[in-house]
């Protein structure tokens with residue numbers, strides 16, 4: 001078993017409120033990602049669960065038992081950090097075996113565990129090499145194997161892929177999800193990289209300034225963001241937000257009007273933000289939900305081009321074919337898929353989209 005329940009965690013460092021009532025319920029065997037920008041309180045949350053941080057308030061239950069006062073060593077949790085040095089004089093085999101030797105496991109148990117882990121991480125051919133005889137990526141895999149060779153209640157991972165180059169990072173994301181599935185262990189994984197979070201997680205908790213903004217599957221967080229901040233933090237290119245208000249059956253912006261969607265449950269006149277993701281807007285004309293704009297810039301990304309369109313004084317990002325061309329200032333009519341749009345209260349930032357959908 002490996003359920004982790006952290007409830008109402010509060011922790012301040014002097015004047016900084018690092019955790020302001022963080023609650024997370026991590027199911028057994030899940031890949032649970034804590035996502036947030038730098039300083040959001042991600043590491044502090046992980047350290048609090050591990051027992052490395054004394055809390056001002058809150059509780060940590062492990063497998064249903066109150067472990068709030070337990071020493072770190074008694075929690076049966078493994079921390080995996082950003083950088084983990086290997087022992088330079090030991091072979092990969094001995095490096096991976098070291099946590100098991102420290103626990104006085106038998107040689108046959110150790111051999112079986114190292115074999116399993118090295119086959120999972122595809123490092124069998126490296127086992128007799130020392131760190132100096134391996135590439136950076138190979139060392140990282142060996143280090144990960146050493147971290148994963150134990151079978152704790154849960155693994156707490158603090159941005160373990162940060163020090164890798166982009167290509168290896170992408171490979172290791174796939175690898176980690178595969179390893180997670182085959183170990184069936186609980187992973188709590190901290191990152192500030194939303195692509196990493198969306199691609200690996202079963203559940204994501206989005207954290208900002210010590211407060212959980214939303215918990216959900218990657219699809220829920222992306223498609224039904226709880227507030228304007230989550231909508232802006234998750235997704236690339238970032239969501240475009242256009243100021244508007246509801247007037248009868250219309251949504252009226254600075255220089256445009258659109259039919260008001262049935263689900264837009266806002267009072268007339270109230271300041272709103274219409275959230276449009278780049279893939280839900282098109283520069284090809286079809287349908288009647290369209291906005292007038294002018295081309296502001298093109299960002300070719302290989303498989304697609306992101307077109308920046310100026311609508312009044314605001315910029316709208318539009319995903320287009322890679323072959324799209326145009327000159328700045330050119331007039332465009334932009335078509336909007338209103339069924340996939342988002343609406344936020346401009347004052348509170350809260351989503352108004354879900355009611356009625």
Ligand SMILES: Nc1ncnc2c1ncn2[C@@H]1O[C@H](COP(=O)(O)OP(=O)(O)OP(=O)(O)O)[C@@H](O)[C@H]1O
Pocket residue numbers: 013016017018036037038039040041042043044045192
């Ligand atoms: N030991 C400490 N002493 C003082 N302030 C701290 C300490 N640890 C964390 N903080 C502060 O608490 C806040 C949360 O820090 P934390 O490291 O948890 O954020 P994070 O989300 O992990 O950020 P990053 O992605 O940059 O690692 C920050 O403002 C940080 O400066």
